[in-house]
Amino acid sequence: MPRINPEIILIIILSITLAPAFTYADETPHKTASIEQIAGYNWYHWPNPETDACIIWLGGGKTTPTYVTVNPYNLESLNTMRFIEDLAEHYGMLALSKGEIQYAVDSRLVSETCRWIKEYGYKYVFVVGYSTGGMALAYELTFPGDYESGPDAGVIMSSMLDWQEMVERHKTARGIDLYTSAQNSGRVQRSVLLMYGEKAWFWGQGEKFYKNLPEEGWMNDYYFQKEWRLMPGVEHEVFTLEDDGSYDSKPVAIIVNFFERVRASSLNTENLIQKILSVSNYGSSNNQQTIQVLYPSKIRSYRIFQINLTTPSTEVNPTWIAIFDLDSNSFQKMMETNLMIKNQHSINGVSATNQSIRNLIIALIGYKEDLQLLGISKTMEINVEHKPLLKIMTEIQGLNIKIDETAFQTDEAEKIQVHLEAGNHTIEVPKIVSISDVERLNLVSIDNKINNNSMEVYLEKDREITVRYQTQYQLSLLSEYGTISGGGWHDENSTAKITLDVNLGEPVQGGLGILEFDGWSDNLESKNLNHEVYMNEPKKIEARWTFKTTDSPIWIFAFASAIISVITFLVYIMTLRRGRMS
């Protein structure tokens, strides 16, 4: 028998023991990415060929007195992964693929990564820092090595930026500046968006950072912008609704809007703005050509909308098509283009403000020694709908439906579309819709549920509800005798079963006749007291009756014999009397 080497046995045992650990150590599935080695760490890189900007995602992690950590993508929540995926649809994206970043005050990780991104070919670098990742970003924005190698803008989400408790406990720790960025945010020279959940107890720390930031405007050749967003209904993860734990895409719209404003901010020159304002106020001057625009009259808030435009021809190159906001007097979005190749364009905008009307204008800008306004569109007044949409589909025109006690009527397309505040709403539909005395509609279901005629709806996002009715016809029954049942309302094309309950042998008309059933008005052949009626229309059914007289032939003879007997008797009496008299 061959001797088995003990080491081999040990290897087999170990392999079996460890197998489960390796089998399920697969990473969470994610969009196909390349792996890049940047600043000593491995990063997922999701390139986006349609953009010239890339985001560095710095997620949450642990805090220590000397450094904070940033977790890899796999250790994010699934909601965070969706958030990163959504941002990656608009920009290139970098997220730590494995390991753990230990970010200390001298790490300069953000700068190093930004440098790599620029070298890769992106024109703009943005950083989105969440929790401890936001602390690292805030620190690096506050104490940058040099601004040129830093990000073009940053978003700080739910980060502890003025953590006094930590400061008290670790006064002498080397990393304490990581927790006190809010006190030094006046040094920040790159645009910052701060986004905190209203339900997170520490949102005041973010507000403090924001308040200490410099005023918006030009800083050397950089236009500084800042924005503060306190998000209702959310806590730490600003993209996760506290009520039901679902993902909310509103923060993505806010961030995209902010980054696009930063991308377009190089156009925010006094010269251009004044020209646009004067043209928009006093009409087109000779120097500017008109841009034809096709735009929606109404848009939904926090959603992307599209403006189609036709630009005049120009030989200036490069040129930029830009959305200018007449309410904030700043550029919202810009898109580089070559008008010598095409003059039909589409530009996307996002409405991420609480305004109900946006006044926008499209500007065509070229560069010839300086930025020049080459063309301008008319002012686009666009209504913004902030509330979610409730759509109620029926198959009836003019149907009255109550929503929260307010009556609405279905339109020609047999539906109701109404924007309602987020929250609970009551929909009440009529149980019966009367069409005539003999035809009606009977409620079958609301939202495919067979229930009563009202329904509670929690509206947070757009929702469509279908209300269905069934046509019914009246079956009227009539019988002079007996009891007839089975009448009333019946579904269209159903078969009604009617029953006549009667004492057929009953004498009628003072006992001179016997009641006899003669059939049904819709079928006189049927002498059946149970009857079926097909309800393809309103119907009126009558039971027909006849009477049969009794024993008449016998009594004719009896009657005749009696009469003749009486006559005979009278004749006899008269004959007798006449005989006596004579």
Added chain:
Amino acid sequence: MNYKLAILFPLIIFIAFRAVGTVQAIIAEPEPMIEINDIILPEKVLQGQNFAVNISVVYSCEKRTMCNMGIYDYNIEKMMDPKMFYLEGNGTEFIVLSLHASSEKKLVFEALLRYWYLNGWVYQKESLRRPFSINVTDSFQLALLMPTSNITIKIDNEEIETDPLGTVKTSVKPGKYLIEVPQKINSTNNTRLSFIGWSDGSKSNPRLTYVQHDKNLTAEYEKEYYLNVNSSLGETLGNGWYSSGSVATFSVPDSIYVPGILQIIPDKYLFMKWTEDSDATASISKIVMASPRTVEANWMLDETPRILILVSVIIILFDLAILGYIAKRRRRNA
């Protein structure tokens, strides 16, 4: 020997670390048991359609545990409808997630669950992942179940015959369809099936149905039996079809005059009793229709009218004789 040590050493180190980690976890707090149990999903969906997937999660958590569930769509490489929720105690939680049929191809998904334990998400367990797939279609199966085979039904006026199992299965685009089945299906001369409604409660035939997913509809019928009311004399009442178990009323007249040898003197017949499936003695009777029924009216000749008529005739003849005698006497006296 050296290469063996090179393999063994890292493995031993790994095991040692695993053990320490586990012990620490046990000391700190017991790890909750949270697993994906089952996924209820549609067999197929339409491209572009939104649909829901119901995932049951079994759990045993000593402390309130934060959980996170989502579905990864491999076709579009995106996390769909992620949700945070909390579990505590023991039980089963049902999480409904919304998905979108994003592609014409087969949809490949993976349900992902993770829970928060010891300052981090636990996700590297087989029980926290469950791949599944859904077929994308541009049509759905509409199945109609009839009580018998070889029945012709109509879907939007197109005639289709049921298979030997009494079923019609057809592939239809989503939308509204008019379905019609026979009102009556004859089994024998005196037994038939009568349409009473549909499995979803509708009583209409033809009826409209909305197809938005595979749909099964059963046409419900009840048995009807024929009541045959026979009588050699007079007119009967109650012949016809009755629902199984219903009570049928049938009748003949109590009595009937039938022309006799002399047309002016008819024979009177009195109803005597019912025979065959009924032994009732009343001319108007009822019967429970548990099967096809035949009832026969039995009659007997009533002699009373004959006697009455004979007596009347005799009286009349007698009277006429008297009158004749009187008239003769008067002529003689005159």
